[in-house]
Amino acid sequence: MKLNLPNKLTVLRLILVPVFVVVMLVSNELWASIVGLCLFIAASLTDMLDGKIARKYNLITDFGKFLDPLADKFMVIGAGLVILYKSLTGGAPKLFCILFFVSMLIVIFRELAVTAMRLVVSSSAKVVVAANMLGKIKTCTQIACIIVCIVEPNLYALLGCEKVAGILPASLATTILMAFFTLLSGINYLRSYWKYLDPEK
Numbered sequence: 278m279k280l281n282l283p284n285k286l287t288v289l290r291l292i293l294v295p296v297f298v299v300v301m302l303v304s305n306e307l308w309a310s311i312v313g314l315c316l317f318i319a320a321s322l323t324d325m326l327d328g329k330i331a332r333k334y335n336l337i338t339d340f341g342k343f344l345d346p347l348a349d350k351f352m353v354i355g356a357g358l359v360i361l362y363k364s365l366t367g368g369a370p371k372l373f374c375i376l377f378f379v380s381m382l383i384v385i386f387r388e389l390a391v392t393a394m395r396l397v398v399s400s401s402a403k404v405v406v407a408a409n410m411l412g413k414i415k416t417c418t419q420i421a422c423i424i425v426c427i428v429e430p431n432l433y434a435l436l437g438c439e440k441v442a443g444i445l446p447a448s449l450a451t452t453i454l455m456a457f458f459t460l461l462s463g464i465n466y467l468r469s470y471w472k473y474l475d476p477e478k
Contacts (some may be wrong), residue, residue, distance in 0.1 A: 283331035284341050286323040291348045293320040294355045301359045305367065307431055313387035314427050315358075320352050321420045349416065350388050356423045357381045369430070373445050373452070377426070380456035384419065387463035393468065398473045411462040418458045 278289065293316050301313040327345060331337045361381055364374050426448045433441055 278312045280340075281331075281336045281338065283327040284338060284344070286327040286330070287341060287344050287348050289319045290323040290327075290352060291344070291395040293317075293323075298355055298359055301363065305363070307435075308352045310427055310431050313418075314424065315398055317352075317356055317423060317427070324349055324352065324416070324420075346392070350392070352425070352451045353416075354381075354385060354388065357384060357419075360423060364426075367430075370443055370445055372394050376449060376452050376456075380422075380452050380459070383456050384459050385464075387459050391463060391466050394470055394474070398470050409462075409465070411458065411465050415455075415458045415462040416456045418451065422448075429435045 297313050297316040297320065300309055300316060303309060327341070331341060357377075360379065361374075361377055364371075364377060426445075429445055430449050433439075433445075
């Protein structure tokens with residue numbers, strides 16, 4: 278199967294996810310966080326580039342429509358679960374662990390609900406559920422949250438800021454933002470397309 282450039286970038290993003298997970302879990306040393314951060318940023322860049330290239334050069338394919346959102350979900354959920362595991366096992370502040378756990382539940386439930394709705398609406402009503410601005414903001418806050426949650430504890434460890442490390446203010450703030458926009462975009466999708474979900478059919 279011959280893939281165009283946007284699809285190759287999507288496949289690359291999908292491949293980078295398990296590599297990121299392995300690197301982050303194999304060690305608690307600083308090098309693992311740095312390599313993991315670089316891998317996640319690279320995966321996020323492919324997310325930004327593949328869609329732009331596909332639209333600009335009219336390279337949109339059914340394969341890309343299927344795999345691109347799937348790769349996005351694997352990237353965010355995979356990275357989020359890794360951070361949650363490392364936080365729970367690495368002695369992260371309890372408040373952060375609780376908030377991040379709740380946020381990941383929101384992310385997972387939202388993605389499952391929207392994906393299921395997309396399938397039903399596109400197959401029964403022949404309506405394409407397009408990405409909107411709230412969805413894009415949601416993705417940006419998720420990526421920002423994961424990057425901050427990787428960088429912040431390592432930065433405080435290097436600087437010796439134990440008191441601030443016991444709070445993780447930036448991680449807490451971006452986690453709350455991620456949860457808020459994830460929930461808001463999910464509700465917005467459901468409200469916009471609920472009329473196509475006929476309970477009598």
